[in-house]
Amino acid sequence: MWTPDGWFRVYERDEWPSSRLVPYVQFFYRRYALHGSRENLHTLVSHGCVNMSLKDGRHPWQMLTYGDLVYIWGTGRVPEREPRKSASHGVSRSPQASGTGIGGG
Numbered sequence: 001m002w003t004p005d006g007w008f009r010v011y012e013r014d015e016w017p018s019s020r021l022v023p024y025v026q027f028f029y030r031r032y033a034l035h036g037s038r039e040n041l042h043t044l045v046s047h048g049c050v051n052m053s054l055k056d057g058r059h060p061w062q063m064l065t066y067g068d069l070v071y072i073w074g075t076g077r078v079p080e081r082e083p084r085k086s087a088s089h090g091v092s093r094s095p096q097a098s099g100t101g102i103g104g105g
Contacts, residue, residue: 002077003048004029010068015061023054024061028070029079034060 008028016023025035034050036057050072052060064070 003050003072003074004032004077004079005073006078007069007071010064010066010070013061013064013066022049024057026060026064026070028072034070036061 010026010028012025012027014025016025021038022033022035023038025033027033032048032050034057035052036054037051038054039051041051041053060070
């Protein structure tokens with residue numbers, strides 16, 4: 001499954017630090033999310049989310065909150081209709097928009 005490129009807003013967050021599979025979940029578009037994973041990141045198990053190690057997933061969790069902008073890039077796929085400015089695939093905070101960018105592929 002592909003991950004959408006573009007700006008998105010974090011609209012839902014669930015920490016779930018003891019979750020077996022997806023702690024530090026932050027949804028940014030439909031049911032696409034940034035999250036930590038206890039799974040092997042070198043196997044293709046993603047359904048379009050931005051999967052990160054637990055350590056890497058905790059970092060954006062600490063940086064972001066509801067409504068923050070994130071930028072997702074690296075997949076080459078843009079949603080049919082651009083949503084309001086929102087999330088990222090790779091995390092970097094935008095100084096102008098108070099957002100974050102996450103690069104991936």
